[in-house]
Amino acid sequence: MERTLNTEINLFLPTSPEELTARGWDYCDVVLVSGDSYIDSPFIGAAVIGRVLEKAGFRVGIIAQPDTTTGSDITRLGEPRLFWGVTGGSVDSMVANYTATKKRRKNDDYTPGGENTRRPDRAVITYTNLIRRFYKNTRPIVLGGIEASLRRVPHYDYWSNSVRRSILFDAKADFILYGMAEKSVVELASALAAGSGITNIKGLSYISHDLPSGDSLELPAYEDIVADKLAFIRMFHDFYQNNDPLTARRLVQRHGDRYLVQNPPAPYLSQQELDEAAGLPYQRRQHPYYEKQGAVRALETIQFSINTHRGCYGECNFCAIAVHEGRTVRWRSIDSIKKEAETLTRHPDFKGIIQDVGGPTANMYGFECRKKLAKGVCSDKRCLYPVDCSVLKPDHQMQIKLLKTLRAVSGVKKVFVASGIRYDLIQADGTHGRAYLQEIVEHHVSGQLKVAPEHTEDHILAKMGKPGRASLLQFKKDFDLLTAQVGKKQFLTYYLIAAHPGCTDEDMRHLKRFASQELHISPEQVQIFTPTPSTYSSLMYYTEMDPFTLKPLFVEKDTLRKERQKMIVVEKPANQPGRTFAAGRKNGKKS
Known part of the structure; x- marks a missing residue:
């Protein structure tokens, strides 16, 4: 039994001195420190980076959710030979720890046992300080992750x-190694091992005392954007437009007497490289060392799901995928995805259900704008807003082929598409869009298909960068018709947002009326907008301006009134049970 357990542990990246000894190691080249428990999965950034470095020949260890009050955890693998890699985890630690109304969250899906007790606020800052407390003048500390x-x-x-x-x-x-950093992290590790220069590595940010030579775009200084919201808007536009590997310039920005230097993004992985990264020996479970502390709920969602592609050109203003994964979609081959499905069928806990096949937006798999692939993203327009670009040419044919291939895999009983789909893309595909929706309705819905219109009022949708409600109504009509034709009881569920910049109480009343009269639902899944870093919606929230027109914009910032916007939609009438919010309040008083 002990031998079996040791063999099983050795299939993971090491987390303890005993595991180093079992491998015959007396040091690690790289030690990764994460705000998540160690889940060895292609959906977990720290695991992917660790496996990529391992494949490149480096010795990698992982310390997950270290105790920040002592050195017992952070020192247990010793000091790495090359660098420390620090990530807050799969979610920004402040988003993980606090709700949209700044209440402390009780639960954490990436912590053993589910109780939110192990992830510190501003985790990457805390972990960096922890390392420096116990290792003075240590190896470089490299930040990564979301x-x-x-x-x-x-x-x-x-x-x-x-x-x-x-x-x-x-x-x-x-x-900092920003974005999806597989290429840049291997290049950094190789350069440090060889003692060669690293400041030209793409995807790298660093601090310099001098303005670097060569072509750079200088952003407004930090002190200037703090003093002037218009300067902040200008800075964000330049930052946002310099995230494409084909077109981005190096960015520099003064912070006091030093400069932040952001090199252009690393080139995207090719399809072959994506396939190779997905095919690394992930165990698709929690490391036994941490599993003893309790299960993680995240595994319920990701253990038997398949990520088919990266990137999103939807560019919703409240979403940060554009500046993290990029606006160009890159997809894995059908053969690679099929092999992963076959691997799932051999997992002892697999019950025949692939819970999700998709990416940031499931039906962006398999097609892209040829102009974008050759010349980079457009600086003067978006792919899907305000209308779908005629150059994009959506084509769902390859995804239909993929889904049929997965259904035919021996041992697979059901394949669900649970990640979001863009219904405007389905409607824009006059050749295969209807067939794709039929495929989804007939084979890939688990009772409810989740869609994310986010709102129903066109002027709010415009602030979000989302399609108008006409496309939602057409999609509902098509979905209901096809569902009736196949004789199934299936429904649409809708994700909606309250208190987005520009949204008023009256807009939420209109949403409530529209949902009742047109969608025939009483919404329950309504979340209050959270301003997260590096999104256009957060820029609107802070500046109280539309960053594209510079016109003033109403922004609800009072917590009680934000909650009221939500309750306008989810509250049941007074004569129905379950009433949860009585009178509205203004500045803490009844209005």
């Missing part, structure tokens, strides 16, 4: 209601 990536330039921080510096300065770390 928290560092979206805070790599000055950003509005909702939880402190302030514009904070690049997290590189606040964490006192050495570097």
